[in-house]
Amino acid sequence: MLAVPVELDGKIGLPARTPVSGRVSSVRPVGMGLRRDRAYLDIEITSIRPAGSESIPVIARVVAVENAREKAGKTGRIMGAVAADVPQVFFTLRTYQLPVLSPFPDPIRLLRLGVFPFFPQPEIRLPRGTDLWVRLAEPVKVPEARVKAPASVAVDAARLPKQVSSTKGKPADVVNLAFVGSQEELDEAFERSGWDRAHEPNWRTAFHTVRNVFAQRYDPYQPMSRMKLHGRVADRQYQRGLNTYSKRHHLRVWKTEEELGGRPVWVAAATHDIGIRYLWKRFHFTHAIDPKIDVERAKVAADLAFSGCVEDSELRAREFPGVLRNAEGARMETDGGVLALRLKPCEFDRVGSVAELAQAYKWKMPFWKKMLQRQVLIVRNDFVRLNVLWNGGRLAKRAVLALGKRDHRNPAETMIMPRTRWSPGTENVWSTSTASTAASPAGITASLSIENAPLLE
Secondary structure (H helix, E strand, C coil): EECEEEECCCCEEEEECCCEEEEEEEECCCCCCCCEEEEEEEEEEECCCCCCCCEEEEEEEEECCCCCCEECCCCEEEEEECCCCHHHCCCCCHHHHHCCCCCCCCCCCCCCHHHCCCCCCCCCCCCCEEEEEEECCEECCCCCCCEECCCCCCHHHHCCEEEECCCCCCHHHHHHHHEEEHHHHHHHHHHCCCCCECCCHHHHHHHHHHHHHHHHHCCCCCCCCCHHHEEEECEEEEECCCCCCCCCEEEEEEEHHHHHHHHEEEEEEEEEEEEEEECCCEEEEEEEEEEEHHHHHHHHHHHHHHHCCCEEEECCCCCCCCEECCCCCCCCEEECEEEEEECCCCCCCCCCCCCHHHHHHCCCCCCHHHHHHHHHHHHHHHHHHHHHHHHHHHHHHHHHCCCCCCCCHHHHHHCCCCCCCECCHHHHHHEEEEEECCEEECCCEEEEEEECCCCCC
């Protein structure tokens, strides 16, 4: 299903939840790692079915899997991550062999890595609720677009705070969202939209964080750093990710003293974590954010609207500098507006669940076979990458990323474009729900979210 409506000139051509069909054309698993060390998946999108009309043939390819370890190639093939490409493998390279062109693995190192408790799932597994970005290769004509109904949410943006602060009082994230509704409506809206509440930091969450870094997995309850508004920590913290610690959508919410129609007004600061960077001045790692924070603002609104939790929405303008930096020096670009959403009881159930997300990380093989697979993948990784040429380039790449000189974003994720929520059904048929446009030009990008299938492997 399309997760975001497709709009042209203020008109809605394809509304959210428009069914999209396709098929899985090719699957190449890792298996035991003898033939390949990364999995491949090909998905063909074949048609869109607007409401009240026949299916329309389309030609499209996947350009990104949102918040995923996997990447999409130029042909649309989804490429899995290299399981042995993890910190415990990279940082246990034999330093005395780095300048040597030696392809032979170290038996002691292999034994140490073999008993290491955490290792990533090498296969591609896309649970329900996965968002895929797809790009049309040819123009598509759809039924006549309807005019977008005007909406008004009379929140006084001038009275709302502009920026939250770090625990040390430094200006941090920008307040870019406002919600009108009760606390119950707020919690329901995000839960139905696939967002989860972050846990408070403690020894247990610290252990989970270490596990997730080494196992390259996402924790739906991953804690967030504390930020304050008028001296108060956030009343609510929500986040949404897929299968990696380094990427997630997240926001912090505060209740204000303002009311609209007798209902409380909440404000939020939303950003998109797109990678990991190293802060040289503070000597620690942190998440890198997408500087285009207006894209994340639109993402939050689209997710809540997809679940039928939004009655009205309106972008309220205010005076604000276009470019600024947060407490960690990360660049943020914004038009300064606050997107106000009036909430209502949600119409649709959540797509996917935390239990299905956890299931995607599990191996479907005996323990001894899993250990053998791990050793094969590590040995293969050593033969291919344990040499001065590979590691020289690897260290240079990591240095560039740590210095923040590289844009971590996938090109598809930087555009305020419609998203599609794909849901593979039986017999490899995928149906997507997205908002449509009257005429979708070639090259338009949409994001799909997986639904109606427990797991794709």
